[in-house]
Structures are given as C-alpha cells and as structure tokens.
Amino acid sequence: MLAAVGHDSVEALVKAAVPASIHVAERATSDIPPAASEAEALAELRELASANRPARPMIGLGYYDTFTPSVITRNVLENPSWYTAYTPYQPEISQGRLEALITFQTMVTDLTGLATANASMLDESTAVAEGMLLARRASKSRSDVFVVDADALPQTKAVLRQRAAAVGITLVELALADGAALPEELFGLFVQYPGASGRVWDPTGVIDAAHVAGGLSVVAADLLALTLLRSPGSLGADVAVGTTQRFGVPMGFGGPHAGYMAVRQGLERQLPGRLVGVSQDADGQPAYRLALQTREQHIRREKATSNICTAQVLLAVMAAMYAVYHGPDGLRAIAVDVARKAEALAQRLRDYGQSVHHDAFFDTIRVTVPGLARTVIDRARSKGYQLFWADEATVGISVDETTTADDLAAIAWAFGAPEADEHGDRQVEWEQAEPLAQVAASLRRDDEYLTHPVFHTHRSETAMMRYLKQLADRDYALDRGMIPLGSCTMKLNAATEMAAVSWPEFARVHPFAPEADVHGYLAMIEQLETWLAEVTGYDSVSLQPNAGSQGELAGLLAIRGYHRANGDEARTVCLIPSSAHGTNAASAVLAGMRVVVVACDDAGNVDLDDLRAKIAAHAETLAALMITYPSTHGVYEQDVVQITQAVHDAGGQVYVDGANLNALLGYARFGDLGGDVSHLNLHKTFAIPHGGGGPGIGPVAAKAHLAPYLPSHPLAQRADHAGGVRFEGGPVSAAPYGSAGILPISWAYVRMMGAAGLRDATAAAVLSANYLAARLREHFPVLYTGASGLVAHECILDLRPLREQTGITVDDVAKRLIDYGFHAPTMSFPVAGTLMVEPTESEDIDELDRFIEAMIAIKAEASAVAAGEWPADDNPLVNAPHTAASVATDSWTHPYPRELAVYPVASLVRAKYWPPVRRIDQAWGDRHLVCACPPIEAFA
Incomplete structure (x- = not known):
C-alpha cells in the first residue's frame, strides 16, 4: 500500500498529508490509560457496572422498565446484520430495514389514529419540540404563542424552553386539565396524554378551542395507554408525538429510544426526519424506499424543515418487532x-x-x-x-x-x-382490580388497531426468529462487506465493545435514578468526557446530545448563549462553506441564526477572499463560522489556522464539525487549530454502530469560555461536566446524558485502543483512502487533493467524465456495485455526479482490492457501452441491480449473458449477495405517496 502511494512509512504519509501548522506531538502524559486487552476492558466495565445499585425503577416520567423478548434481543439488538447497517439511502439493499420501519410507521398511525407517521424521532422531548416547529410552519396564525400543558413532563418543558427561545417563540404554560382559558391568539397547543402526574382527562374541548384560535394541536401520548384509551386522532389532534421506549427497549439510563411523530392528513409534507414509502421496482413489484422529503432535507439546507439526522432506526425496529410479536x-x-x-x-x-x-x-x-x-x-x-x-x-x-x-x-x-x-x-x-376504573367511558378505546397481517402472523418464537432472519437477509450491512461511504465512517463495531450494552446493570437503569444509585454510570461518563476532551483539545464535554444533529445544535446554542451573555444580541450570522453538510445549515436555523454561504475555491478549500469579504460585510453581526475539518471534500485545508483567526479577529466563534475526526485523532486537535466548540460523532469515530440510521451520539466539546453554555438538565444527577464546569444552558434532549446506554461502546473503544491506538487508527484510515485514490486515479479522476497531492481519510471519484464519454451515470455505477457485492459510496455529495469513498481503518487490503477490482471492471463495462457493444438502454449497468428472479427466467432477452449480470467476478459465485428487488422508481413513489404497510395482496 505504501508503495502505491509513494511513501516509505505510514507516519511519513500522514505527516505529509496533515499541514505542519496543526501537527501535535505525541503527549508525554495522557489521561487515557495504556491500551487494555479485551478481557481487561470487560473486567473494568464489570467493575463500573457493579457500582450501579440494582433497583426497581418506578419513577415514570416517560421511562419504564420493560421486558425485551429474547428473540428480539438476540436477533436484532445483538445482531450485526441489524446494528452495523447504514441509513437506507440505497433502498434496493435495505428492504428488510425499510419493511421493519414501515411496520413501525403503521404501528404508530394505528395507535395514534392519524394518517401518517415518520420512521422515528430521537426521543419524546425533542419530538415535542419538532411538533411545535411543525405547528408554527403549518399554522396560518401569525401569533408567536405556543401553549404548553402544565402537566407535561419536566424534561419536555425544559427542552421546549431552550428550543423556543432560540427561534423567538413565546411559551405560555397553562393548567389545561383544570380548565385554564387559552390566549386569544396562538399558533399551537401541546397536551400531555396521560399527564406527567398520571391524570387522564378529555382534551377534546381545549383542542377544539385551539383550532378556533387558528392553532394546531400537538398531543404527546403513551402508546401502551393508547391500546385502552381513545387515540389522539379521534380527539382532534393534528400531531401526535411520544416515545416507543416501553415497547421492549431497555431504559439504558436515558437511551437510545425511538421517539415517534404522526400527523393528520394534509401535513405529510411537513413531517421532519425520515419517512418510508412504497414504490415499485423495474419489474413493477412493490418496493420500499425513503420518501421525498427525506431527500429534501439534504438539498434545502437552511430552508429544510428539520435535520435529516433525526432518527433512531435500530430502536424503532425493536419497538415495531415488539408489536409484531405481541x-x-x-x-x-x-x-x-x-x-x-x-x-x-x-x-x-x-x-x-x-x-x-x-x-x-x-x-x-x-x-x-x-x-x-x-x-x-x-x-x-x-x-x-x-x-x-x-x-x-x-x-x-x-x-x-x-x-x-x-x-x-x-x-x-x-x-x-x-x-x-x-x-x-x-x-x-x-x-x-378494575383497570381504568374512574376513566370516563367516552375516553375508552373502541376501535380496532394493528389489523395488518404482520401483527398477527409471527406469534411463536420460531416464526419470529425466521421473520427477523428473512428481513436481515434482504439487507446489506458491514457483516457482508465494506460500506465505503464518504463522510460516514462505517468502521468495525467490535463485539467486545458491544458486550456491555445488554448487561442489566447498564440497560435497566432509569435516567432520573438517584445519584447514589448510578455511581458506575457517572464514573464511566466522567472518564469518557475527560478522554474526549483530551483528544480534541477542548476543556469540557457534554455527552447529552443523542445525535450529531443535536450536537451541532448544542454547540451553536452555546455560541448564542455566550454572545448574549456578553450583550452581543445582534450576533446572529453563521458563515457556512458551500461544501458543508446540509445538516449544518439546518442546525444554524434551529439555533436562531441566519446562514450566509461562503464559497469554495477550485481546490475544494474555503475561498479565503470570499470569507474575508463575508466577514467584513457582517462584522457587527457575525456569530460563528461552521467548518468541517478535514474538509467535506476530503482534504486537509492548509489555511485552516488563518481561517479561524480571521473569524476570531472579527469577534466570531468557530464551530468545527467533528464528522471527519477519524482523519485527525492523535495528529491534530480541533481546539488547537482554532475551534471553540465541536460536536463529535461517537457513531463514527468512536465505534458506536449506525444501527441502520440511528442510534447516534453527538457529544459537544468546548473551550472553557463556552463550557458554561453546554447542555444542562433539570433532572441531572450532578450539575457539572468533567472538570467541574457548571453550566447555564438548557437541555437539547430528554435525558441528562442522552443515549447513555450505548456509551460503554465508546468507552471500551478508547480503553482498548489507548492514545497510541487512536493515532494508529487515524494513520491506517488515511493510508487506506490514499491507497484507493492511487489505484483508481487512472480510471476515475480524484477530484480534490491537498497541497501534497494526498487526500485525508476519504476521496472523491469524479464520474462526470464517465457520463460524458459513455452515458453511464453515477446512479448506474452505484446500482451495479450491488451486483459486485458492495454498498455504494456516498453519491453526489458534496459534488453532484461523484462518489465519495471512505474505506476506514477497519478494512483489510483484500477488501480494498476487491472494491478496486469492481470499480475498474465497471469502468470497462461503461466503455463497452460507449463502444457500441451493448445498447445504451440495455446493458449491465442501466439494468442493475439484477435479482435472482430476473435471471432465473426462460425469456432472457438482454444482449449480455446472465453470468455477467450476477457473477461479474468469479469470487461472487460462492459468496453472492442477492438484492431482493430491482432498481426502484423513486419518482413513482413520490407521485403515489403510501407510507403504511401495503396489503399482502400487493406482493402476490
């Protein structure tokens, strides 16, 4: 590999790639202990777990102990076919997850009595906040007033206060169950059903009154209670939100859990997050895919209705399968x-x-x-x-x-x-005892729900096990092969790192348990916060954000809090390079900032002249610059210190997006190159699985001057972060430490790697990316490189010349890669018509060479089309992917042999992944929006 990239050692390669101005020397001392063996790390985790006092939690407040059916624990939660999968943007190889998610959506719509549900939210409190924002978008009222039920969960009230203040919404808290009168004008109303106190009452009257005033009603409902109580839809609600935690998902000291959101007919296009819909493939067969507005969140940037990273897929699957089983x-x-x-x-x-x-x-x-x-x-x-x-x-x-x-x-x-x-x-x-003894008859549920056959078919463990296996077999996850997605760092989720997630000492702990009962959790959290602060060069870390998107929001809210504390209310402009993730712009808007785009130069770097011009134009209102480092284009920008200094000189703060931290650990630190605050993706760099599109954890790390404004929580066991920094900000998620139940994964990753191992991982990731770039450069131009001619941890392959020469598109290449046994790299981001490839340090040279072989062979197939050997509309690329059914036919009419269609390289003969559907027609699905389980006859 080194010979291919032209360097004598891995260390020399990385030092040539990383600008000398940001290099850090290896530390003589470290808070991170030397690497532990697997057995030693597990023994230490056992000791931490034993410090959590076993108790029977009866605290409630949205969190309940539950029995996870063993068949779901073994075959979903602990199954790499489910937890190592990626977000289902490539639907042809995600049909199992998509079916499970549309089952989740059907479960939610049935129980809430509303028309359409999305494919999960992060937790109940943030779902309520998203419901509030949806009501503001959809209401015709010009009022800025949102009424909040006094009997709402305390953590939800706190999240609402934080989110409302950022975007200029006025909250009015009223004792709705006691008949408090609504304001004359409002855009929305929030009701807790049943209330935090347990009270069950009929909110129909207050919902009707809100509608008369021009507002929309948001009801947070307990799904288990809805099996006995009237649905929010039947009460007149426009939006229902909540959590599915008690459907077989352990409490985990706060998460991860799948929140939910459902809306009445007419609000489908306003739904945040992801929505699974039904379309058809090239043979006209039903097929699942992510519906229209999911993609809109990427392309609309600051005009997006929400942040695309709002999902908890693995936990939504568990909750849906709990309903399927029962x-x-x-x-x-x-x-x-x-x-x-x-x-x-x-x-x-x-x-x-x-x-x-x-x-x-x-x-x-x-x-x-x-x-x-x-x-x-x-x-x-x-x-x-x-x-x-x-x-x-x-x-x-x-x-x-x-x-x-x-x-x-x-x-x-x-x-x-x-x-x-x-x-x-x-x-x-x-x-x-009589259940619901004093609940009015008018509030008792009398309609049917969960009538689809999927909720009546898999009742034995045998049937359930086979159903889960069938779904998993339709998908492509890391247990099958490399997922070379740029910007997503799909690395190994080691079995030892995953082991403690299921231990009851971690799994069955309430997030609001007394401090004396959770010493083990708090010790682990403090250690992990300290380790993350060291490797990033920051002073304080909060683990509360339960997604990268929430980490972005928390960091920007900290910047806003800092400016306001200094009397700089007018500082609301956020500069964002044109190459940035779409999530950056959406987060800035949710934090109450105004986005100003900064151009990039021909090399893919931030255009310094344009940056200086934008800083000058907004000198008095500049709040922050958001940049990703290494850049979204996959290179180490040489001028990053000049960039950050220019922002600081103008009184702004620098937010460094941590999405690409896997290219930096051990060699440079965000805090040293001028960052004031960053979020980190534990589901990327620190080995927590993506879980098919969630869970994620996006801790936020900051310099000392911003530390007081990191997330707080009204029910936190302690009032500080690692290092004793007290905080003044509000919460960004429902639980004090977010998805704490999966923090043992990252703790174990760092503990078993040690500081030296983290550095080695970075070097291996950079070597792998440069090896791919070097081997493929003569076949596909590498769009951006640094001053040394090297890339960082990912490279962008430019397929636009291929299209010009052959007519073959980036979509065709991505779908043909499925026939070769690969998940496609990131398509058309950050540049349309390209593939961004990130191999990570987890893949060995055999898998890298297999990918290289596939890409070279696909280039040859495209050249054959250009040469006229196959028609432009009938060749292995435009017809990809090929299913078993499509080749097992007597009427093969294509001008290329079946063997080439499904076995383009010999290694596939004994290890073939068969996609369950052919290429899916996205436009057809958007024209015929169906987002619930289709009838069984559709598959006949």
Missing part, C-alpha cells in the same frame, strides 16, 4: 395488566388513609404525604425501589409490565401500610 391482543393484555396494578396500588393506599391526587389514571399516581415525601422515598429505596419526588408533599409512582404483586406490597409498606399478606392474596388482589 400483536394487538398481547399489547392490550399488557396494558390491562399495568392499569390493574396501578388501580390496585391506589386502592390499597386509599384504604390506609393516603390521598391519591387523581381518580382517573393509567399507570401513574401521585400521592399527597405532607412533609413526608423524602421519608416515603427513602423507605421505598431501602426495599430496592425508586420513586419520584415531586415536591416535599408529593410522591409519584409508575407501574409497568415488570411490576409484580410483591412490588406493590413493598410500595404500600413504604407509605405506612402494614407488612403484606401472603403472596397469593396479594396476587388475587391486584388481578381483581
């Missing part, structure tokens, strides 16, 4: 069981003189104990239970599907009831 009858039975237990507990407490706040509830009650709330909670904790401290006089209790009769008796004892009777008597007691 079916409507099973879900209803679980809900009845939960409601019975809550009613039995409430009645027992009433029998012993306690005052229960509300008569109508589903799974949560609030009990008045004047001056004794702490005593009751301490008594419960002595028995191993965690309750919610609402105030000095109020204790909250939530039951779930894991709650037992013994649990109910222990909680009653904590409130002063005598020691319980025999277990059998307690069991009978709660089994005889």
Whole structure:
C-alpha cells in the first residue's frame, strides 16, 4: 500500500498529508490509560457496572422498565446484520430495514389514529419540540404563542424552553386539565396524554378551542395507554408525538429510544426526519424506499424543515418487532395488566388513609404525604425501589409490565401500610382490580388497531426468529462487506465493545435514578468526557446530545448563549462553506441564526477572499463560522489556522464539525487549530454502530469560555461536566446524558485502543483512502487533493467524465456495485455526479482490492457501452441491480449473458449477495405517496 502511494512509512504519509501548522506531538502524559486487552476492558466495565445499585425503577416520567423478548434481543439488538447497517439511502439493499420501519410507521398511525407517521424521532422531548416547529410552519396564525400543558413532563418543558427561545417563540404554560382559558391568539397547543402526574382527562374541548384560535394541536401520548384509551386522532389532534421506549427497549439510563411523530392528513409534507414509502421496482413489484422529503432535507439546507439526522432506526425496529410479536391482543393484555396494578396500588393506599391526587389514571399516581415525601422515598429505596419526588408533599409512582404483586406490597409498606399478606392474596388482589376504573367511558378505546397481517402472523418464537432472519437477509450491512461511504465512517463495531450494552446493570437503569444509585454510570461518563476532551483539545464535554444533529445544535446554542451573555444580541450570522453538510445549515436555523454561504475555491478549500469579504460585510453581526475539518471534500485545508483567526479577529466563534475526526485523532486537535466548540460523532469515530440510521451520539466539546453554555438538565444527577464546569444552558434532549446506554461502546473503544491506538487508527484510515485514490486515479479522476497531492481519510471519484464519454451515470455505477457485492459510496455529495469513498481503518487490503477490482471492471463495462457493444438502454449497468428472479427466467432477452449480470467476478459465485428487488422508481413513489404497510395482496 505504501508503495502505491509513494511513501516509505505510514507516519511519513500522514505527516505529509496533515499541514505542519496543526501537527501535535505525541503527549508525554495522557489521561487515557495504556491500551487494555479485551478481557481487561470487560473486567473494568464489570467493575463500573457493579457500582450501579440494582433497583426497581418506578419513577415514570416517560421511562419504564420493560421486558425485551429474547428473540428480539438476540436477533436484532445483538445482531450485526441489524446494528452495523447504514441509513437506507440505497433502498434496493435495505428492504428488510425499510419493511421493519414501515411496520413501525403503521404501528404508530394505528395507535395514534392519524394518517401518517415518520420512521422515528430521537426521543419524546425533542419530538415535542419538532411538533411545535411543525405547528408554527403549518399554522396560518401569525401569533408567536405556543401553549404548553402544565402537566407535561419536566424534561419536555425544559427542552421546549431552550428550543423556543432560540427561534423567538413565546411559551405560555397553562393548567389545561383544570380548565385554564387559552390566549386569544396562538399558533399551537401541546397536551400531555396521560399527564406527567398520571391524570387522564378529555382534551377534546381545549383542542377544539385551539383550532378556533387558528392553532394546531400537538398531543404527546403513551402508546401502551393508547391500546385502552381513545387515540389522539379521534380527539382532534393534528400531531401526535411520544416515545416507543416501553415497547421492549431497555431504559439504558436515558437511551437510545425511538421517539415517534404522526400527523393528520394534509401535513405529510411537513413531517421532519425520515419517512418510508412504497414504490415499485423495474419489474413493477412493490418496493420500499425513503420518501421525498427525506431527500429534501439534504438539498434545502437552511430552508429544510428539520435535520435529516433525526432518527433512531435500530430502536424503532425493536419497538415495531415488539408489536409484531405481541400483536394487538398481547399489547392490550399488557396494558390491562399495568392499569390493574396501578388501580390496585391506589386502592390499597386509599384504604390506609393516603390521598391519591387523581381518580382517573393509567399507570401513574401521585400521592399527597405532607412533609413526608423524602421519608416515603427513602423507605421505598431501602426495599430496592425508586420513586419520584415531586415536591416535599408529593410522591409519584409508575407501574409497568415488570411490576409484580410483591412490588406493590413493598410500595404500600413504604407509605405506612402494614407488612403484606401472603403472596397469593396479594396476587388475587391486584388481578381483581378494575383497570381504568374512574376513566370516563367516552375516553375508552373502541376501535380496532394493528389489523395488518404482520401483527398477527409471527406469534411463536420460531416464526419470529425466521421473520427477523428473512428481513436481515434482504439487507446489506458491514457483516457482508465494506460500506465505503464518504463522510460516514462505517468502521468495525467490535463485539467486545458491544458486550456491555445488554448487561442489566447498564440497560435497566432509569435516567432520573438517584445519584447514589448510578455511581458506575457517572464514573464511566466522567472518564469518557475527560478522554474526549483530551483528544480534541477542548476543556469540557457534554455527552447529552443523542445525535450529531443535536450536537451541532448544542454547540451553536452555546455560541448564542455566550454572545448574549456578553450583550452581543445582534450576533446572529453563521458563515457556512458551500461544501458543508446540509445538516449544518439546518442546525444554524434551529439555533436562531441566519446562514450566509461562503464559497469554495477550485481546490475544494474555503475561498479565503470570499470569507474575508463575508466577514467584513457582517462584522457587527457575525456569530460563528461552521467548518468541517478535514474538509467535506476530503482534504486537509492548509489555511485552516488563518481561517479561524480571521473569524476570531472579527469577534466570531468557530464551530468545527467533528464528522471527519477519524482523519485527525492523535495528529491534530480541533481546539488547537482554532475551534471553540465541536460536536463529535461517537457513531463514527468512536465505534458506536449506525444501527441502520440511528442510534447516534453527538457529544459537544468546548473551550472553557463556552463550557458554561453546554447542555444542562433539570433532572441531572450532578450539575457539572468533567472538570467541574457548571453550566447555564438548557437541555437539547430528554435525558441528562442522552443515549447513555450505548456509551460503554465508546468507552471500551478508547480503553482498548489507548492514545497510541487512536493515532494508529487515524494513520491506517488515511493510508487506506490514499491507497484507493492511487489505484483508481487512472480510471476515475480524484477530484480534490491537498497541497501534497494526498487526500485525508476519504476521496472523491469524479464520474462526470464517465457520463460524458459513455452515458453511464453515477446512479448506474452505484446500482451495479450491488451486483459486485458492495454498498455504494456516498453519491453526489458534496459534488453532484461523484462518489465519495471512505474505506476506514477497519478494512483489510483484500477488501480494498476487491472494491478496486469492481470499480475498474465497471469502468470497462461503461466503455463497452460507449463502444457500441451493448445498447445504451440495455446493458449491465442501466439494468442493475439484477435479482435472482430476473435471471432465473426462460425469456432472457438482454444482449449480455446472465453470468455477467450476477457473477461479474468469479469470487461472487460462492459468496453472492442477492438484492431482493430491482432498481426502484423513486419518482413513482413520490407521485403515489403510501407510507403504511401495503396489503399482502400487493406482493402476490
């Protein structure tokens, strides 16, 4: 490989690629300990896990213990066919995930009673915030007022405050269930159903009143409760949001979990995030793909309705399969069981003189104990239970599907009831309780849901296992081969790194558990924060953002908070290079900034002259510059220090997007090259799996002057980040530490690599990218290189000359790569008509050579088309990909042999991935928007 790139050593190669002005010497001392073996890392994780005190969480507030069916744990959560897959932008090789996601969408629309649902959100609180923004876009009202239910979850209120302040929305909190009058003008209304206190009430009247005032209604609803309670759609809601966590997804100290959003008919085009739709392939067969507005988020930039990275695919799959496995009858039975237990507990407490706040509830009650709330909670904790401290006089209790009769008796004892009777008597007691005893008949659900056959077919473990295997076999993930996606860093998610995710000491922990019960989690989080601060050159790190998009938003909000604290309210302009990710511009708008685009020069670098001109034009209003380093074009910009200095000289701050950090670790640090704040993608550089398009974690790291404005949380166990920095910003996600349940993955990655290993990984990634560039340069021009003629960790292959010479498009090449057994590189980003290739350090030379062989062979096939050997409209490229069905036919009429279609290289004969569908017609799907499970007859 070194011979191909013309360097004597890996170290010499990287030093030639990385500008000397930003090199950092290897540190003599480090906070990161020397690399541990797999066994040693697991032993340390076991020690951290053991420091978390086992408890039965009954805190509620949107998080519940749940039983994950073992068949789903083994075949989805712990299965690399699911967790190593990428976002399904190449639908022909993502049909299994897309089917699971459209099942998720169908589950949500059925339970919420609304027309269309998207393919998941990040969590409930951010889903409510997105619902608020949707209401503002769709409402015809000119008001800036959004009404918030006083009985909303506290974390949701906090997120709403942060998001509303950034974009000039006025929040008005009202006790809606008590009949508070709405303002005369508003653009939207938010109702929690059931309320955070557990209260179940009929919001129909207030929803109608909001409509009269010109506003849209957003209802956050518990999906399990909706198996028994009337749907938001039937109550008149325009938008329903919430979480699917209790559908078999462990709490994980806050995540990851799949939020949801559904909308009434007419609001489909306003949906944020991703939407799976039904189209057809080249043979007219039904096929799934991501629908229109998913792509619009990329191309609309600052005009995008949301950030495209808003999804939790792996967890949405788990929740959907939980519904598939249990079916409507099973879900209803679980809900009845939960409601019975809550009613039995409430009645027992009433029998012993306690005052229960509300008569109508589903799974949560609030009990008045004047001056004794702490005593009751301490008594419960002595028995191993965690309750919610609402105030000095109020204790909250939530039951779930894991709650037992013994649990109910222990909680009653904590409130002063005598020691319980025999277990059998307690069991009978709660089994005889009437579920939803005081809920009005008008709020009881009487319509059918989950009627599609998929929710009635796979009830045995045998059937479920085979169904999950069938879906996985339709997909291409890292367990099949390289996914060489530029800008996405699809690297190995090592088995040892993944091991602790399923441990109950990490998985079954409530995000608002008392600090004394989560010492292990907090110690691990502090270590990881410290390690990330060191490798990036920053002073403080927050792990709260549960996606790269949220990390971007948190960093920009920190900049806005800093400027406001200094009295610089007018600093709202964010400079963004034209090559930047579309997410950058969307995040800037969500942070209340105005985007000004900076041009790039012919070499793909930021145009310094244009940058200086834009800085001068906006000198008094400049808030920030967002840049990606190495650049989005895959090169190390030589002038990065000049760029950052120019922004600082004008009073602005520098946001360095961490998407390409895998090309920098150990050789340079964002904080040293002038960055003030960055987000990091743990699902890229630090080995957390992409999970088919989520989970992701996007921690935000900052210099000391911005550290106080990093995300805070009203229910956090501690009020500082690593290093003791207290914060003043608001939360950007529902849980204090975001998707903490998967942080053991990145902890294990850094622990087993050590500082030297991280540096070696960078070098290997840069070597691999330059090897591909060197080997393919004579076949496909490499669009951008640095001053040394080298690329960073990825390279852009220019396919525009190929199209001009042969008529073969970048789409044709991408689809033909499927026939060769590859996921396509990133298509047409950041330059239309190109492929951006990132091999990462995880691929060996055999896999790199296999990809090189495929690309050279495809070039030869394109040349054959140009030479007239095959017609322009009937050749292996324009007909790709080829399915087994398309070649197993008596009527093969194409001018090329079947063997060439499906076995273009000999190595595929014994290791063939067969795509389940042919090329999908995207435009047809956009003209016929169908986003729920099609009837079984469609596949006949």
